[in-house]
Amino acid sequence: MKKTVHVVPHSHWDREWYFTTSRSKIYLMNNLKKIIKLLKDNNGYDRYTLDGQASLLDDYLAWCPEDKEVIKELVQEGKLIIGPWYTQTDQMVISGESIVRNMLYGMNISEEFGGYMNVGYVPDSFGQSAAMPQIYKEFGIDDTLFWRGVSDDDVQHSEFKWRGEDGSVVNAYQIQSGYYIGGDIPEDEDELKEYLRKEPYSRIWPKSTTNQVVFPNGFDQAPARENLVELLERMRKNYQDEYDFQISTYIDYIKAIKEQHPELEEVAGELLNGKLMRIHKSIFSSRSDLKKLNTQVQNYLVNVLEPLLSLSWNLGFDYPVEIIKEIWKLMFENAAHDSIGSCVSDTTNEDVYLRYKKARDLAENLAELKMREIVMHLNCNETITATAFNLSGRHKKGIVETEFYVPQLDFAIKDEAGNEYVYTITSYEDQTDYILGQGNVLDSARDTYKPEKVYKVAIAIAFDNLPTFGYKNFYLDLSHDSHHKQEVGSYQVIENEFYSILVNSNNTLDILDKESGKLYKNQAVLQENGDDGDSFNYSPPRKDLITESSEFTPEVQVTGSDIIQNMTLTYEFMVPENLENRAKGLRNSKLPVRLTVTLKSGSPVIEFGFTVDNRFVDSHRMCVLFNSEIASKFSKADHQFGSIKRPVVREEMKLWEKEPEKWNEVPIAIETCQSYVTLDNEDRGVAVIPKGVREYEIIGDDFDKIRLTLFRTYGYMGRENLLYRPGRASGETVITTPDAQCHKVMNFEFSAIYYQGDMNSYKLATVVSNYLKDVQVYQYSDYLNTRLRFTQFDVKKYLPMEYSIFSIDGDGVLSVVKKAEKKDGYIIRLFNGDYKNTNNISISFYNKPTVIELVDLKEDTKQVVNPQKMVLSELGHNKFITLYVEF
Numbered sequence: 001m002k003k004t005v006h007v008v009p010h011s012h013w014d015r016e017w018y019f020t021t022s023r024s025k026i027y028l029m030n031n032l033k034k035i036i037k038l039l040k041d042n043n044g045y046d047r048y049t050l051d052g053q054a055s056l057l058d059d060y061l062a063w064c065p066e067d068k069e070v071i072k073e074l075v076q077e078g079k080l081i082i083g084p085w086y087t088q089t090d091q092m093v094i095s096g097e098s099i100v101r102n103m104l105y106g107m108n109i110s111e112e113f114g115g116y117m118n119v120g121y122v123p124d125s126f127g128q129s130a131a132m133p134q135i136y137k138e139f140g141i142d143d144t145l146f147w148r149g150v151s152d153d154d155v156q157h158s159e160f161k162w163r164g165e166d167g168s169v170v171n172a173y174q175i176q177s178g179y180y181i182g183g184d185i186p187e188d189e190d191e192l193k194e195y196l197r198k199e200p201y202s203r204i205w206p207k208s209t210t211n212q213v214v215f216p217n218g219f220d221q222a223p224a225r226e227n228l229v230e231l232l233e234r235m236r237k238n239y240q241d242e243y244d245f246q247i248s249t250y251i252d253y254i255k256a257i258k259e260q261h262p263e264l265e266e267v268a269g270e271l272l273n274g275k276l277m278r279i280h281k282s283i284f285s286s287r288s289d290l291k292k293l294n295t296q297v298q299n300y301l302v303n304v305l306e307p308l309l310s311l312s313w314n315l316g317f318d319y320p321v322e323i324i325k326e327i328w329k330l331m332f333e334n335a336a337h338d339s340i341g342s343c344v345s346d347t348t349n350e351d352v353y354l355r356y357k358k359a360r361d362l363a364e365n366l367a368e369l370k371m372r373e374i375v376m377h378l379n380c381n382e383t384i385t386a387t388a389f390n391l392s393g394r395h396k397k398g399i400v401e402t403e404f405y406v407p408q409l410d411f412a413i414k415d416e417a418g419n420e421y422v423y424t425i426t427s428y429e430d431q432t433d434y435i436l437g438q439g440n441v442l443d444s445a446r447d448t449y450k451p452e453k454v455y456k457v458a459i460a461i462a463f464d465n466l467p468t469f470g471y472k473n474f475y476l477d478l479s480h481d482s483h484h485k486q487e488v489g490s491y492q493v494i495e496n497e498f499y500s501i502l503v504n505s506n507n508t509l510d511i512l513d514k515e516s517g518k519l520y521k522n523q524a525v526l527q528e529n530g531d532d533g534d535s536f537n538y539s540p541p542r543k544d545l546i547t548e549s550s551e552f553t554p555e556v557q558v559t560g561s562d563i564i565q566n567m568t569l570t571y572e573f574m575v576p577e578n579l580e581n582r583a584k585g586l587r588n589s590k591l592p593v594r595l596t597v598t599l600k601s602g603s604p605v606i607e608f609g610f611t612v613d614n615r616f617v618d619s620h621r622m623c624v625l626f627n628s629e630i631a632s633k634f635s636k637a638d639h640q641f642g643s644i645k646r647p648v649v650r651e652e653m654k655l656w657e658k659e660p661e662k663w664n665e666v667p668i669a670i671e672t673c674q675s676y677v678t679l680d681n682e683d684r685g686v687a688v689i690p691k692g693v694r695e696y697e698i699i700g701d702d703f704d705k706i707r708l709t710l711f712r713t714y715g716y717m718g719r720e721n722l723l724y725r726p727g728r729a730s731g732e733t734v735i736t737t738p739d740a741q742c743h744k745v746m747n748f749e750f751s752a753i754y755y756q757g758d759m760n761s762y763k764l765a766t767v768v769s770n771y772l773k774d775v776q777v778y779q780y781s782d783y784l785n786t787r788l789r790f791t792q793f794d795v796k797k798y799l800p801m802e803y804s805i806f807s808i809d810g811d812g813v814l815s816v817v818k819k820a821e822k823k824d825g826y827i828i829r830l831f832n833g834d835y836k837n838t839n840n841i842s843i844s845f846y847n848k849p850t851v852i853e854l855v856d857l858k859e860d861t862k863q864v865v866n867p868q869k870m871v872l873s874e875l876g877h878n879k880f881i882t883l884y885v886e887f
Helices: 021-040 055-063 065-076 096-113 132-138 189-195 201-207 228-238 250-258 288-314 321-335 337-341 346-376 432-436 579-584 652-658 764-772
Strands: 003-009 120-122 143-146 159-163 169-174 212-217 243-247 265-268 385-390 396-406 412-415 423-430 455-466 470-477 493-495 499-503 509-513 518-523 525-530 555-560 564-575 589-600 606-613 620-627 634-639 642-647 677-680 684-690 695-699 705-712 745-756 776-780 802-804 806-810 813-819 826-831 839-845 851-855 861-865 869-875 880-886
Touching: 003 228, 003 250, 021 055, 021 065, 055 065, 055 096, 055 321, 065 096, 096 132, 096 288, 096 321, 096 813, 132 143, 132 169, 132 880, 143 250, 169 250, 189 228, 212 250, 228 243, 288 321, 288 346, 288 705, 288 745, 288 813, 288 826, 321 337, 321 346, 321 813, 346 385, 346 776, 385 396, 385 455, 396 776, 423 564, 493 555, 493 564, 493 589, 499 564, 499 589, 509 745, 518 620, 518 745, 525 564, 525 589, 606 620, 606 705, 634 695, 677 705, 684 695, 684 705, 684 764, 705 745, 745 764, 764 813, 826 869, 839 880, 869 880
Parallel strands: 003 212, 003 243, 120 143, 143 169, 159 265
Antiparallel strands: 159 169, 385 470, 385 776, 396 455, 412 470, 423 455, 470 802, 493 499, 499 509, 509 518, 525 620, 555 564, 564 589, 589 606, 606 745, 620 705, 634 642, 634 677, 677 684, 684 745, 695 705, 806 839, 813 826, 826 880, 839 869, 851 861, 851 880
């Protein structure tokens, strides 16, 4: 049967890679101007797909604003195809809220020009998340077109159905052999005659379920093929009995397939098969220092800043929408697959870092301002106040760590009713000169409190029953004392109600779970080994040398009080300086390491801090191991909007073992998560919560150990013939990346929970979510209102000492609370975090809303409801729900 070839002019436009964004923008300006001219000339070149990312329009129009109207015309005429994304996002490392907002911003920008490509177009993302089908469907997208993640072992055709983890199904169209296959049409007539009868077309086009095939004409950062119309005329003559050529779009290609109603195969879950194309399975830990920043800033945006702004807005203050857009756009630029993968040059990673820094600085300072606005308006006349903001949607109690500037080290923390709350100061320093020596006093005649001394203290406070999604005010009484002082322990053990932790004779930790009586031996083992990989892949050296903390006797220090206890283990590892010495078995470099362990009263979470002086070692990896003593075939972890179960050994491994030469990558089981990974059975479980690098692997003879990656280092953007990735390099072999050796002191945090029952009965997802939604404490006093906080005039005090908007009852995880994009109300999103379990979720509003709607991810209305207490019954596995609320 004669095939219709949909020739799709496009360019896959990496905003940065081995080059910087600045270089990319210069060439975008040059190339897009030529594309606009081609589309306007009406010479048959009448379609161009702008890589599915609207950020390119922002970049271009910043320098060429005169072309805005002509771009609108071309979009409205269907000639220039834009959207639906803002940037070409990664799907595995990036959070669900980041993915959702990326597409929402892309769609909204595209609509200003006339519309967007209603296809989940991701030509180069390193694998496909199992959450995407539901996300696509909630955006009104039924079709996705991608390249990486599926091989001929999964499906036999280039079109198939894809079932997500929640059960949502979309139509999937795989760009066989990549988005660049039609970018090299030969000009030579003899070569052109044989071009389409050779590889890859002779192999991939017969896999189509219909007579419709796609021919993407373009490649990375490519200019438009200006003689494409003439080339196609020549191809029509050469292949007149085989192919019918037409300049087309992905939309038209998909429509043509659907019109023939082919019967499609189905695949399910996350798509991470690296047989025919690389997915760079261990890219999750490249440039671990930047991955930590991504984790921190993402969490701060959705767990602190946007909920705080929503609370502030509910109290009558403004919601600075444009600042939020700027912050998210910075994050979207870093979420692009190469940028978040850190498989870029050192110079480019400098730009990535600066965007994280700017996003973090904007977010933290905006949050500080909003907390200050609220606190200054509290109807309170106390000299020194401390207001606790609980943005979790559930009542909270427990130990909160923060910083205060106080005039003395012994005082009492009280609430409005006079109840005292105990605290422990864990460290302090005299900052009298810094704080009191500052100027900028707006009203010198005003009688203000000015202490004689000011100490900056790290303080842990035992709060009780903090209101849900709201705040409660406290104050410092300098005439009383609720200080539980920290002491130095004489034994190498710390404990609380849940655990007793001691240093054992193997120089590791034994952890007694007091709830079950189970003793977990040799926990939190630090492991160092070589990394022969590059910016795309971790790969073990062919001659490795593994070093563990059990080989060294640590210096141990224990401090604490009855509310918080800390244990510090200081090790001096001896490891190979580089890969050459590692191959020789030579440990010739010191690697100082410090592990801190913290237990807080009332908390089932063990908190760990890891510090390493990495200035003198090259090309290596450090991990931490937790032994669950649960022989496992599967791990469970969270991904976007729910939990997922993964085999500890990928099923594809059997296929690789039979024919390794056919695989681009070894199908390793190094995985990623959003906030936790766990091994459990009906009786008990162990969960690890990464706060930096979110990469893990299940290891051990019985696959009972969780190995969390802390960091890895390497010296080249791309290398050839790796054990885990044979053959060619993925990146540029001539580009060295000395910054990726991370020769500096680095700090990483992670936590662990040893629980009873399985993850569902324990409600692990809810426990972890609430734990990560840190209580924010804002201290206020006149003597701080100088350069430390910027001076402000006094305001009217009218807000109550305690306030709440809503509470979440039952099961379910609060994903985000924010202002709606186009309406004057709030968006509240929740999801089922259990594994294969139905949740019942209800929300109680303290002030009755005037409007409640169920909306989709475009925030368009699906259903109108209006009870004061809204019950969301039977929220299934991995399902999320989005509410629009007005008060």
